[in-house]
Amino acid sequence: MNLQDLSIFKNQCLINGQWSSHSELIDVRNPADGKILTQVPYMDGIETRLAINAANHALSSWKSLTAYKRAEILMKWHDLVVARANDLATIMTLEQGKPLNEAKGEVLYAASYIKWFAEEARRAYGEIIPSEDNTKKIHVTKEPIGVCAAITPWNFPAAMITRKVAPALAAGCTIVVKPAMETPLTAFALLGLAQDAGVPDGVINVLTGDAKKIGAEMTSNPIVRKLSFTGSTSVGAKLMADCAPSIKKLSLELGGNAPFIVFDDANLELAASELIKSKFRNAGQTCVCANRIYIQKGVYKQFSEVFLEKVKQLKVGNGLEAGTNIGPLIDQKAVRKVRQHIEDALCKGASILIGGEPHSNSDNWFPPTVLLNANQTMQCANEETFGPLAPLICFDTIDAAIQMANSTEFGLAAYMFSENHRTIEKVSSRLEVGMVGVNTGIISTAVAPFGGVKSSGIGREGARAGLDEYLEIKYVCYGMGLS
Numbered sequence: 001m002n003l004q005d006l007s008i009f010k011n012q013c014l015i016n017g018q019w020s021s022h023s024e025l026i027d028v029r030n031p032a033d034g035k036i037l038t039q040v041p042y043m044d045g046i047e048t049r050l051a052i053n054a055a056n057h058a059l060s061s062w063k064s065l066t067a068y069k070r071a072e073i074l075m076k077w078h079d080l081v082v083a084r085a086n087d088l089a090t091i092m093t094l095e096q097g098k099p100l101n102e103a104k105g106e107v108l109y110a111a112s113y114i115k116w117f118a119e120e121a122r123r124a125y126g127e128i129i130p131s132e133d134n135t136k137k138i139h140v141t142k143e144p145i146g147v148c149a150a151i152t153p154w155n156f157p158a159a160m161i162t163r164k165v166a167p168a169l170a171a172g173c174t175i176v177v178k179p180a181m182e183t184p185l186t187a188f189a190l191l192g193l194a195q196d197a198g199v200p201d202g203v204i205n206v207l208t209g210d211a212k213k214i215g216a217e218m219t220s221n222p223i224v225r226k227l228s229f230t231g232s233t234s235v236g237a238k239l240m241a242d243c244a245p246s247i248k249k250l251s252l253e254l255g256g257n258a259p260f261i262v263f264d265d266a267n268l269e270l271a272a273s274e275l276i277k278s279k280f281r282n283a284g285q286t287c288v289c290a291n292r293i294y295i296q297k298g299v300y301k302q303f304s305e306v307f308l309e310k311v312k313q314l315k316v317g318n319g320l321e322a323g324t325n326i327g328p329l330i331d332q333k334a335v336r337k338v339r340q341h342i343e344d345a346l347c348k349g350a351s352i353l354i355g356g357e358p359h360s361n362s363d364n365w366f367p368p369t370v371l372l373n374a375n376q377t378m379q380c381a382n383e384e385t386f387g388p389l390a391p392l393i394c395f396d397t398i399d400a401a402i403q404m405a406n407s408t409e410f411g412l413a414a415y416m417f418s419e420n421h422r423t424i425e426k427v428s429s430r431l432e433v434g435m436v437g438v439n440t441g442i443i444s445t446a447v448a449p450f451g452g453v454k455s456s457g458i459g460r461e462g463a464r465a466g467l468d469e470y471l472e473i474k475y476v477c478y479g480m481g482l483s
């Protein structure tokens, strides 16, 4: 592995400050060539319980630090992540496949969550409320919820971790993290830097292994008071049910299926450029990427032509190679899903404008593909494709566009392009989603509340809201004796 400092590379789990292996190991492969990068521990419920106990043991002293001290340690972590961004990006591209410039961007995005919550740590304000009875004083404070658990996906292996760990630590909580088996090395490297920054033993624990057994311990152990999950809706629903008996606080960042709506009065050059960014970031393996593209009939042909010229410029290749825009998908299962959505669409009347055929039948690349004459009956309009597929669907009226956009179970992100402020106001207010991009295809930032509605999840990450996810409100009523 071509790293500037090999010490950042770790392939062991972190429990109570100790990096440890296991009798069972599992391969970590490079999706670009299938080669084994290393092996990591395949742990289960037993080690998960040890990690939860370590987090519980570390809780009292961590939450007793002042918010300023916690913030100071978080900022040291932030500075180390930024200083090692190139090595972290290399590790991420090797295990996840995204182009190096995207990986570097994600590392800096991940670091921005650490900085944001280092600052927010000092603003966990309570309040004193005027009492209706002068024998009472009403004080409200915010306290850390306690031991937390986090389960994260492979598509953004750095940002999805700091979006949970940073607010948890800022609030005074401790945490046990289970990253995806496809991308554990980014997690180990990132959280190893937290240890270097002075995060005490047991405050952060990270383990890899049997997802079901690790998840079963996290959801059933009463010491865990909060679960934060990012991943598919189906897994999120199961974890939610498994947390019910112990009444845990939940954050669920789940699946998406973003509509991308281009109206007749849109700036077509802008809309096409923003669609390239939204659709093909991480080869389309992004929860907020444009999944279905609705174009008003007056500009359908013209927009398709403008968009096609931009798609032709995209370079498919190894993420480590300069100039690569689209790396490999994570695995063959992902490739099969894209092919399935294309075949289904062709059977239902769509045609291929560009792409359509996988790079080969053995590797994980898939070329950027655009479909003409797509419609609402197709799988690609109702399911998350999670690949470089852009189905172009024609619509007539504003109301028709809103109805189609709201027609799926998902409600994470949506995008609309119009130069008419009445259209913008009407459509953005009626879209059933947690986040709307108006005349932009990139909306993700640590300062804004990230999250969705319906089957896309519960709660928000980032912004002020992100800290509240790790805090509990305590109301203290002071009796002042007889009036």
Ligand SMILES: NC(=O)c1ccc[n+]([C@@H]2O[C@H](COP(=O)([O-])OP(=O)(O)OC[C@H]3O[C@@H](n4cnc5c(N)ncnc54)[C@H](O)[C@@H]3O)[C@@H](O)[C@H]2O)c1
Residues within 6 Å of the ligand: 151, 152, 153, 154, 155, 156, 160, 178, 179, 180, 181, 211, 212, 213, 214, 215, 216, 230, 231, 232, 233, 235, 236, 238, 252, 253, 254, 255, 256, 286, 287, 384, 412, 456, 457
């Ligand atoms: N809303 C968001 O912010 C957001 C961000 C990124 C990804 N996602 C979603 O995640 C999905 C893609 O990621 P994925 O394929 O890794 O999702 P996934 O649900 O298959 O896996 C996510 C995590 O859950 C773990 N997991 C799987 N089954 C489990 C179980 N039974 N018990 C405990 N843990 C279990 C996995 O090991 C992984 O760590 C997409 O649907 C995407 O939209 C959402």
Ligand SMILES: O=C[C@H](O)CS(=O)(=O)O
Residues within 6 Å of the ligand: 155, 156, 159, 285, 286, 287, 288, 444
């Ligand atoms: O997959 C969706 C993640 O949330 C990535 S990002 O926050 O949109 O960059």
